[in-house]
Amino acid sequence: MAQNPDSVIQTQNLTKKYGGVVALQDLNLDVQRGEVFGYLGPNGAGKTTTIRTLLDLIRPTSGTATILGLDSRRDSVKIHAQVGFLPSEMTLYHNMTGRQYVRFIERARGVACMREAEQLAERLDYDLNRSLEGLSTGNRRKMGLITALMHRPPLLILDEPTSGLDPLMQQTFNEYIRQIQAEGRTVFLSSHNLPEVEALCDRVGILREGKLVAVETIQALASLRFRWFVLEFEQPIEIEQFRALSNVTALETNPENTRLRIQVSGAIDPVIKLAAHYPLRDLSVEHPSLEETFLEFYGSNHKHDPQTQKEVRA
Amino acid sequence: MTIFRKSVRDSWKGMFGWGIGLGLYALLVIGLYPSVAAQKADYEKLMESYPDSMLDMFGTDDLFSPIGYLQSQLMLYIPLLLGIYAILQGLNAVTGEERKQTMDTLAALPIPRWQILTEKFLATLVIMIGILTQFFLSLVLGRALWPELDISVDKLAMATYASLLPIMVVAGVAYLLSATLPMHRRWGGIISALFLIGTYLIYALGNASQTIEKFQPFTPFEYYDAVKILKSGLPIGDLLVLIIATLVLWVASLYTFEQRDLGT
Numbered sequence: 001m002a003q004n005p006d007s008v009i010q011t012q013n014l015t016k017k018y019g020g021v022v023a024l025q026d027l028n029l030d031v032q033r034g035e036v037f038g039y040l041g042p043n044g045a046g047k048t049t050t051i052r053t054l055l056d057l058i059r060p061t062s063g064t065a066t067i068l069g070l071d072s073r074r075d076s077v078k079i080h081a082q083v084g085f086l087p088s089e090m091t092l093y094h095n096m097t098g099r100q101y102v103r104f105i106e107r108a109r110g111v112a113c114m115r116e117a118e119q120l121a122e123r124l125d126y127d128l129n130r131s132l133e134g135l136s137t138g139n140r141r142k143m144g145l146i147t148a149l150m151h152r153p154p155l156l157i158l159d160e161p162t163s164g165l166d167p168l169m170q171q172t173f174n175e176y177i178r179q180i181q182a183e184g185r186t187v188f189l190s191s192h193n194l195p196e197v198e199a200l201c202d203r204v205g206i207l208r209e210g211k212l213v214a215v216e217t218i219q220a221l222a223s224l225r226f227r228w229f230v231l232e233f234e235q236p237i238e239i240e241q242f243r244a245l246s247n248v249t250a251l252e253t254n255p256e257n258t259r260l261r262i263q264v265s266g267a268i269d270p271v272i273k274l275a276a277h278y279p280l281r282d283l284s285v286e287h288p289s290l291e292e293t294f295l296e297f298y299g300s301n302h303k304h305d306p307q308t309q310k311e312v313r314a
Numbered sequence: 315m316t317i318f319r320k321s322v323r324d325s326w327k328g329m330f331g332w333g334i335g336l337g338l339y340a341l342l343v344i345g346l347y348p349s350v351a352a353q354k355a356d357y358e359k360l361m362e363s364y365p366d367s368m369l370d371m372f373g374t375d376d377l378f379s380p381i382g383y384l385q386s387q388l389m390l391y392i393p394l395l396l397g398i399y400a401i402l403q404g405l406n407a408v409t410g411e412e413r414k415q416t417m418d419t420l421a422a423l424p425i426p427r428w429q430i431l432t433e434k435f436l437a438t439l440v441i442m443i444g445i446l447t448q449f450f451l452s453l454v455l456g457r458a459l460w461p462e463l464d465i466s467v468d469k470l471a472m473a474t475y476a477s478l479l480p481i482m483v484v485a486g487v488a489y490l491l492s493a494t495l496p497m498h499r500r501w502g503g504i505i506s507a508l509f510l511i512g513t514y515l516i517y518a519l520g521n522a523s524q525t526i527e528k529f530q531p532f533t534p535f536e537y538y539d540a541v542k543i544l545k546s547g548l549p550i551g552d553l554l555v556l557i558i559a560t561l562v563l564w565v566a567s568l569y570t571f572e573q574r575d576l577g578t
Contacts, residue, residue: 052577057422078424081424087418091419104320144419
């Protein structure tokens with residue numbers, strides 16, 4: 001694969017196996033300069049494996065990766081100097097304060113960035129003078145974000161960045177990521193959190209069982225979302241009427257036909273209008289997890305054409 | 315040298331704990347020497363009833379001279395005791411960081427892996443020198459308080475600091491295991507401990523058994539003889555063997571650490 005000058009992350013058939021277990025298979029990824037790229041997938045899909053391979057923490061079984069035009073293996077030290085990394089499990093040295101930890105990372109990087117760290121800490125409402133021992137998950141995450149961002153790297157690789165942050169801090173984080181993007185820097189983030197991805201990312205790569213099954217724009221991903229409606233009626237209903245609706249992608253009922261669990265993709269107006277013909281006792285909505293969305297749209301009965309980056313229902 | 319500084323800082327309590335502990339033990343042993351020396355004839359008569367093989371294990375046939383006493387009651391155990399701390403240091407260097415899940419942050423810094431390990435290894439070296447310095451100062455203090463222990467300060471310094479070399483061989487084994495066995499701190503600990511105790515026993519029993527004696531050259535303790543140093547100075551050839559063994563283990567650690575996946 002020829003190196004695209006606008007590519008910040010480019011992988012070619014990147015594969016990682018642990019014995020007979022394939023953690024990542026033939027990954028071909030191309031993240032462009034200045035974009036916020038979301039990397040999605042259920043637990044164990046290979047997201048963290050990808051990130052750790054890109055950063056040369058683990059070595060690929062085969063294939064190559066270039067980061068900022070540099071080879072991920074040969075030039076790992078140069079890459080590390082230009083990357084801000086937040087690991088999925090942010091563990092800190094307990095015998096330090098936040099300020100001492102910042103100083104440690106600053107010295108190791110050889111870049112003075114205490115002022116930036118202080119500004120970040122203020123934005124994230126974090127006290128750098130407190131001990132790192134016994135921090136909550138959210139505060140460990142904040143500390144990790146501060147040290148990942150403080151040297152203003154051109155590329156940020158963030159593994160589940162907002163996990164453990166409260167909604168207000170997630171909002172602050174989102175604002176900061178938008179600011180980074182406006183500065184022309186690139187963000188590669190893995191997440192389970194679909195609203196976060198929708199709010200931040202330009203494109204998403206969807207990983208399943210170690211394989212990249214799709215790369216979509218965020219608009220395309222939003223159109224994939226579905227919901228389950230649970231409708232309980234006072235009397236039996238005509239199931240076939242619901243089944244015939246074009247937006248209905250799945251349907252379950254009880255033997256008496258008084259309870260309907262219906263999966264709707266896209267507009268819900270036809271479903272609500274039809275349900276209104278019957279005396280309705282109760283209505284509730286279930287939003288699927290991202291994993292359910294993946295399984296629904298990228299399950300074994302679906303194929304993905306990596307050339308066109310379109311998914312095809314088999 | 316950020317990682318070096320941090321590693322030393324992380325171990326300063328251990329360094330002073332071990333140093334003060336060994337120092338107090340040294341003072342206790344030296345403090346008993348005047349009474350041992352006063353009853354030397356009685357003790358020698360008692361020892362005559364002991365089998366020769368048992369006496370050989372102390373590495374000297376003169377247990378009640380200042381040098382023989384210091385060897386049999388103190389110097390013989392220093393590499394063994396500090397070897398335990400060296401193992402802990404070596405295991406913490408890599409598998410400790412992996413178990414605490416701090417290795418990812420460390421290895422994602424713009425510092426090559428070889429440098430991370432080298433700085434940690436140098437930190438272990440400095441920590442051991444720190445402990446031995448406290449131990450040496452205790453020997454000097456003990457000698458001043460109880461002049462019956464008539465050994466020159468420079469010989470005490472040589473015997474003390476030369477013990478650093480077998481200790482660093484043990485540290486090298488622990489570093490190699492730590493850098494090679496991903497996350498398996500328990501196995502690294504077991505194998506390192508077996509190496510330390512096994513080679514020590516071979517060295518000690520080899521003095522009393524011809525069968526075991528032929529294996530002594532494969533133990534680091536064979537090349538550190540405090541009696542020889544206290545009597546006639548540093549045996550450069552022996553100490554070179556230990557320096558080379560340490561360097562080989564360190565280079566092997568760098569190689570395996572460079573090759574393997576971290577945190578798996």
